[in-house]
Structure formats: structure tokens, C-alpha cells
Amino acid sequence: MVKRARSLKKGKKAQIGKAKKSAKKMKKKSIAKHKKTTRKMPATARQKRAPKAKRMKANPRSKKIMARKATGVKMKAKRKPAMAKAVAPAKSAKIPIPQHEQRKPRCMVLAGFGLNAEAELAHAFSLAGADSEIVHFSDISSGKKKLSDYEIFAIPGGWSFGDDIAGGRVLSNKLRHTFRSQFDAFVASGKPILGVCNGFQTLVKLGALPNISGASSQEATLTFNKSGRFEDRWIYLKPQKSACKYFEGVSFINCPVRHGEGQFVPRDKKMLEALSKSGMVPIKYCSESLDDTAGYPQNPNGSIENIAGICDRTGKILGLMPHPECSVARTMFPRFTSGVSHEKNSLRFFENIVKAAKEYVK
Secondary structure (H helix, E strand, C coil): CHHHHHHHHHHHHHHHHHHHHHHHHHHHHHHHHHHHHHHCCCHHHHHHCCCHHHHHHHCHHHHHHHHHHHHCCCCCCCCCCCCCCCCCCCCCCCCCCCHHHCCCCEEEEEEECCECCHHHHHHHHHHCCCEEEEEEHHHHHCCCCCHHHCCEEEECCECHHHHCCCCCHHHHHHHHHHCHHHHHHHHHHCCCEEEECHHHHHHHHHCCCCCCCCCCCCCEEEECCCCCCCEEEEEEEEECCCCCCCCCCCCCEEEEEEECCCEEEECCHHHHHHHHHCCCCCEEEECCCCCCCCCCCCCCCCCHHHEEEEECCCCCEEEECCCHHHHCCHHHCCCHHHCCCCHHHHHHHHHHHHHHHHCCCC
């Protein structure tokens, strides 16, 4: 039994030896295969992995390193450029803005009792750069609104009190007996005042225009059109040399008229002469070719000397029968689809009034 056991041990040892030999052979074969594959590397790869010496020679900086090493001189490492520190932007100095530039001029557009063109007039002033507000007559008379809080006062067109007596007559009387003191203070301040159509009639019958005598009494009137009918169409206006600066830079105005009582009649010939000599006739009716001597229909109401509007001696109070506020946009013109519109002229007129009002902004 003992002998048999020894033979078994010898057999196991032989098997282990064979296994080890076969493992060694397998290892050698794998190494040989690996060498063959590395030798078969493409030429481009071998070129990339050139010997270190060749790579050193190819690099100009390495040549310098090798030369320094040969002479025993140490080469300083190339320093990276220092990143510039981000400089915080300097705080902009606060420039004090003049007070008159801090807000827009305020424009009061009167409303009530038949004045029905206030929205158009307020819109025109807003386009021109004013802060427009439509204020009812009763809000001023009750003290809810003060005229002194505004830089422009504008009375629009319409039919105040139905023009039962005469255009603007009743409204002028009502203004005279309610806030005349506020109005007089506004006039004395030199702030711009504009009356359009019914507003022009009101200023004339109040005595604010032309007011040559300075007594604020009526010196002219606006009466029925010579044609005997209501005139509603587009006309042309030509600015004249006058005391009024609101037409500066305006070559002409193309806008509508819509009134039945627009004929301007001064008290007498002396009054008419005084108006022309004092430069108080800033605008006249004219033809499309800007002939301001043309008669009807270019002059729709038959006003003497084609007068379409007048101003006071200072040029700050202006009244006119046509409606330039109805021609401040291209689409307002009847021939705009054909490319005919002159909105820039009308808008310039309102911009001039706003410009004049800026000096009173506090």
C-alpha cells in the first residue's frame, strides 16, 4: 500500500511539470506575437515617435538647452506672461441735469360745453413732446386744476354752447367770469397760448387777441363765411414774417378747415394796418403754389387779406381758424396713398410751441 501511494505522488508531480512547461510555451508565443505586431507599425506612426535625440535636434528651443548644458550655463525657465488684473470700471460722475430738462412741458387742453376737438389737439402736442392733459372747464372753475401748473394753454375747436349767439361768445363770457384772474396771470407770465377754430373765436371775443390797446377788450371778430355755408375741406397756409416764432422752419401747412364763422373782420382799417405793421398776422390762406393773394375757394371764408390767424404783440398768444392738429400724421392726408402728405410741417409748428414752453418748466 505504501508503495502504491508513492507511485501516485510521482504521477501528480509529472502532471504539474507538464502544465508548467505548457504555460511557459504559451507565454513565449504571446510575447513573440506582440513583438511581431509592434514591428508591423505603420511608417507614419514610427515617424511620429522619432528617437529622443532627433526630436531634440528638431526643436530649436531644445538646441539651446543642449548648448547651455554643454557650457554648464543654466537656462531660466520661460515665464508665462502675468495675467493683467481686471480693472474695475470707474464710476461715472453724476452730471447734474438742469431742472428744465427733468420733465416735459405740461399742456392743458380745455374741454367741455361743446368743445369736441380736444383729443386731436392733445395728441398733436403729445407727438411734439409735451405732456398733454385734457381738463374740463369745470375742473378749473372749481379749483381742482390750476392753470399755473401748466406751461401751455390750448383751446380746441368745436361748437361751444352750440354757437347759439356767435362762435365762442358764450365760452369767452364764462371764462371771463370764472377764472379770468388765472388766465391773466398766465398771459402775464409769457407762456404759450393757442386757440384753434372755436378756440380762436373765444380768444378774440375775450379780448386776448389782438389786444393792441392792452385793455383786453374786443377789437375784432370772426363772423359768418362769405360763401354763406359751412366750409369743410383741405387748404394751404403760408407763414408770414411776424412776432410769432411758432412757424419758424415751416414753409407751408396743408390742413383742413371746418367752420361756418371764420371770416376775420378787424374793427377798422387802422386796426388792420396796425396788425400788419406790428407783425401780428403770422399766417395766411394761400393756393397750392403758395400764392397768398388767391381768393375763394383757397380763402374759404373770405377773410380780409387772406388772414387765417393772428397773434398778440408778444407773439406768444396765437389763434387760427384752420386745424393743423389734424395733419400731424401721414395717414391723415386725403392723398397719402398717392404719396402726398406734409405732416412734418404741421408737427414742426407744434414742436416750436413746445420749445417755447420749455423755458418755463421748473
